[in-house]
Amino acid sequence: MGLDYYSVLKVNRSATEDDLKKSYRRLAMKWHPDKNPGDNKAEAEAKFKKISEAYEESDGDVKNMMVDAYPFHFLPYDLFLTCSFLNRQLGTESEILTIDIKPGWKKGTKITFPDKGNEQPNQLAADLVFVIDEKPHDEYTREGNDLLIYQKIDLVDALAGTTVNLKTLDGRDLVIKLTDVVTPGYELAIAKEGMPIVKENGRRGNLRIRFDVDFPKRLSSEQRQNIRKVLGGGGQPQQ
Known part of the structure; x- marks a missing residue:
């Protein structure tokens, strides 16, 4: 009998592909060996392997979306406020991502496109994150x-x-x-x-x-005298 991936991934048998992915992400983050050093590492390695096998077996259409590392990585891109959209090229696929710049956004504001980042064999797609930067103004x-x-x-x-x-x-x-x-x-x-x-x-x-x-x-003597008259300053101007 094969691995009961529903039980391992803690989902019911009516779970959707998205449900499986979310559950796998959560359990993989919890049991990744890098997050469980010391005495817990051996147990974490075993559970992480079992979780990965269950996710791989769960659906042939999603087996190439497994994550094999923690933390789930981001792809940072600088985005100046003058930009309205950027292209994304992955392999042979091209996609236009539209970013609606809100008035007043500050430097450091992040715009995240889930699962739009790098895709590699046996890994879940990373998130694509754009980071707002501000182009200096002349004045x-x-x-x-x-x-x-x-x-x-x-x-x-x-x-x-x-x-x-x-x-x-x-x-x-x-x-x-x-x-x-x-x-x-x-x-x-x-x-x-x-x-x-x-x-x-x-x-x-x-x-x-x-x-x-x-x-x-510099001021002439006449200008100095006129300034003193207008401003009402006392004393004699220096020569």
Whole structure:
């Protein structure tokens, strides 16, 4: 009488191919010898072998999908946010996998396609995992849900006020009126102009403008006197 793989794999006789696969994965992870070192290794090796034999016998159509190693491996791929789909080529089979990029996804976000990775004889197919990376922008830097941009202005604009014109990431023209006196390192936060916040529909981070003041390298005596008159500073200008 052959091996009762239903009993070994702990499934009932009406189990589907997917049920067999899931049960095999679970038991293989539990009893793989690498997870059972020391005194338990011999027992684990015996049970792992029996589980593998049962799974191989369970269905000729799935015998080439067995896993022979732990942990079940992943195939990491870098994915820049500018990508909308990637091709997968395995042997003679080609498949297009579509990834729907969600607004606000951060670096490190993983998109998993179960059983779409490497396939080898006597192994279950690995999962295919794409990892989001962020392509650097020429002007904007992401900090959490905020966007940061550096803006240099002249000293006269820093003191007297000015208008800052920015092009947003989605192509809009943003006009910001600057009325405060700006010192080097001054930061202005514009609400709801940052990155979309995932799972919080409609909410966005801030756009933070960090200013650098471009000071003149030299001033004439007349310019110095005029500045003192305007600003009301006391004392005599240095020659």
